[in-house]
Amino acid sequence: MKAAYILKTGDADQIQIGEIPMPKINDNEILVKVIAVSVNNVDTFVRSGGFKTEMEFPFVVGRDAVGTIESLGKQVKDFKKGDLVWTNSMGYDGRQGVTSEYISVPESRAYPVPFDVDPKQVVASVHSAATAVILLNDVLHVRSGQSILVEGAAGHVGDKILEYAAQKGLEVSTTSNPRDFDRLKKLGSEKCFDYHDENLTDKILDDKSIGFDYVVDTSGQVQLQNNIDMIGLHGSVGLITTPKSGGSNFNVGKLYTSSKSIKGFVISHASSEQLKEASKILNESFEKGKLLEKSFESLSFDKIAQIHQKLEHGQVKTKVVLTFQ
Structure with a gap:
């Protein structure tokens, strides 16, 4: 079968397109014929060796996929042949990636594609949407009526955090380019601030003098x-990317004397139980047209090396989905 794989970690030019053996499935796994995969920044971290994780070479790159079940292991109970499924936790921790014509997926890491939802749109959405759901529910433990500031809210993860926070009844404020204000207000932002403003922090504090319950910076452009x-x-800063200047200088006294906290999260460390619970919320939302990427670029899977390279140079603005069919 055709696949995009590497023989060692390194630059994007390490990605090869070629034939590798069909995967074998264990009793608790399903064999999926891949329709499409999405490409995320974290894929470049794994491929380059920047994110240290167990991998066996040749290593197929990518983690998020959608496809049709071709066959099932003896212990699989919740699926049948022909079902459309998605997964978003392959390609790390010893699991092979998904940018290949066929993949073997543990039943516990496969989820049904909601009826009448575009499978490509699903796979374009799951990484950022699951990040938002697990961050808010399991890491920050947000509650209705609390307040949150989402910085860089117009991005793929930012708008999912905004949308889901609004769904949960939080009072949401955002920072972004003014051209995105109207869209963010439709997603639930009650107050929008221009992140170009040199006095942005002061203006936000003038508006929210008691401070927010939570602040999440999705851009990495704000000082910790x-x-x-x-x-x-008792407020918390949610870190899903490295703060500006690395976050090395901050006032520890101000942090602990106000019972404030900093909580970091990367979805690669989410448990299978967290991912499964998030998948239920995602599928319920997808069926209602929520938490979905509204636009994405669909390309042939053999463009993957170019997309990795462009991602690393900040040249990809629209979500990219690679297809096999």
Whole structure:
């Protein structure tokens, strides 16, 4: 079968397109004929060796896929041949990736594609949407009526955090380019701030003098101390990317004397139980047209090396989906 794989970690030019053996399935696995895969920044971290994880070479790249079940292991109970399924946790921790014509997936890491939802749109959405759901529910433990500031809210992850926070009844404020204000308000942002403003932190604090319950920076362009300053008593900063200047300088006293906290999260460390619970929320939302990428670019899977290279140079703005069919 055709696949995109590497023989060692390194630059994007390490990705090869070629023939590798068909995967074999264990009793608790399903064999999936892949329709499409999405490409995420984290895929470049794994491929380059920047994110240290167990892998066996040749290593198929990619983690998120959607496809049709071709066959099932003896212990699989919840699926049948022909079912459309998605997965978003392959390609790390010793599991082979998904950019191949066929993949073997543990039943516990496969989820049904909701009826009448475009499978490509699903796979374009699952990485950022699952990140938002697990971050808010399991890491920050947000509650209705609380307040959150989402910085860089117009991006793939940012708008999912905004949308899901609004669904949960939080008071949401956002920072973005002014051209995105109207779209963000439709997703649930009650107040929008221009992230170009040199006095942005002061303006936000003038508006929210008691501070937010939560601040999440999706851009990596904000100093950690600024975000600590913008949370109130018992507030939390959610880190899903490295803060500006690495976050090395901040006032520890201000942090602990106000019972504030910093909580980091990457979806690669989410448990299978967290992913399964998130999948239920995602599928319920997808059926209602929520938490979905509204636009994405669909390309042939053999373009994967070019997409990896462009991602690493910040040249990809639209979500990219690679197809086999």
